[in-house]
Amino acid sequence: MSERRGVVRRYLSSRKNIAGMAGALAGVGLHLAGVIGDVWPVVALGLYGVGALVGPADPAAAPRLTDALRADAATLVTRIEPRLEALPAGTIPAVRRIVEVVRLVLDRLDEVADQPADRAAAPERLALAAEIVRVDLPMCLDTYLGRAPSTSEERAAAELVAQLDLIAAAADRLAAQVPDIHAERAEDLTRELRRRYGQP
Structure with missing residues (x-):
């Protein structure tokens, strides 16, 4: 409706x-x-x-940056899935998890909170999400996949795992910084109902 x-x-x-x-x-x-x-x-x-x-048609709306980042994240996952054999065990699930957290951040950023502080912080948070999707993840994966044949596979795999752990932690911190508007609205409604119906 x-x-x-x-x-x-x-x-x-x-x-x-x-x-x-x-x-x-x-x-x-x-x-x-x-x-x-x-x-x-x-x-x-x-x-x-x-x-x-x-009458003239309305100009087409420019795609939002959040939509472009979602598409980039999906493309990244699609690009590495065929390279499963060439990547250390657990790499693809780790990348998928990071991408899911970034998507959550992008969904929340699409609904910027009513608080001026959240609106002001949104561009910086969007830039961090873009850096994870467009720079950090591709660079880590390309560095591992493009290593020289003489490089120790075990050492390169350990470095990739460490890098993905660092990126995952950064994505988790970013998700914690971006407010979940729906959860906040639900909490506000619960508080209001408690106040109106006299429950602590």
Whole structure:
């Protein structure tokens, strides 16, 4: 229902609707000027249709950075899954877990809290999520996969595991910093109900 309401709201503010309304007003104006008689509702409706058809379309909305980062994270996982044999055991689950935490952060950032402090901190938190997805994870994986044949596989694997642990800890800290708006709203509602119904 809310999705349908959003579609209607977007159309009402669209350029095509505004052009149609201008046409309909022109039809009403022609009636008031005495140019057309009792058929003015049909003329106004026709002019609305013409205006809506020839009116310019709204420019396409630019993709949000959070959506682009989700796509980058999905691409990264898809890129390394075929290399399962070339990676140390547990690498892909570790990367998936980091990506899931980053997705959680991105979901929360899409609904910036009402608190000014949270809104002000959102760009920095988004930059940290982007660094994890676009820089840190790819660099660690590419460094391991692109190592020289003479490099000790055991040592390189240990370094990769340590790097993924550091990135996972950073992602967890980031998730802890970004408020969960839905949980906060639920807590606020519980407090309000306790206050109203006299329970501690």
